[in-house]
């Protein structure tokens with residue numbers, strides 16, 4: 001027999017599947033929480049990537065093995081949504097490249113804090129793969145790390161496209177972010193003002209909890225893949 005709490009979780013997962021089914025402009029917003037299930041260290045810990053970033057320090061020794069970090073079931077659930085036309089846009093605070101590695105199309109993704117594997121041109125803002133070895137952009141500008149350090153402005157295009165999609169969304173799903181860093185944290189607000197439903201999957205509290213139409217504290221990997229499977233059934237798609 002199932003526990004009462006499991007039943008409640010199942011109900012909520014069903015609700016999320018239904019919201020996705022009804023949505024014409026679903027937008028996802030991800031933070032570090034989606035990647036901890038890939039074995040990445042606590043980003044906010046004393047030596048966490050973000051803690052170091054906020055102090056203007058490069059990522060710690062962990063960075064050397066980032067290439068070996070693989071996307072997890074949460075990342076792949078979002079890719080599945082992309083395949084069935086249920087992802088209009090993905091906004092991410094993560095720099096770990098796991099969304100692109102999992103197969104998210106570049107044009108559907110905004111990386112608000114940059115990407116560890118990419119360089120950005122200081123003149124035209126184009127990004128390029130670090131492995132290319134190039135240090136000069138075809139436009140003549142110089143290529144520097146695309147990762148945004150504390151106090152630096154966020155990439156303009158990524159930011160404006162993210163706000164645009166937040167305002168167009170009818171369903172805004174937050175996955176693994178505590179929504180405390182602005183301007184990213186303003187985006188759920190834009191979505192709510194546009195009349196969107198707000199769903200939050202995060203293990204810690206967020207300032208938007210009382211406004212969420214559905215709130216999950218359960219692990220992302222135990223919610224998102226199941227919701228996508230239920231959605232596919234609703235859409236008449238079979239695995």
Ligand SMILES: [Zn+2]
Nearest residue numbers: 121124137139
């Ligand atoms: Zn350039």
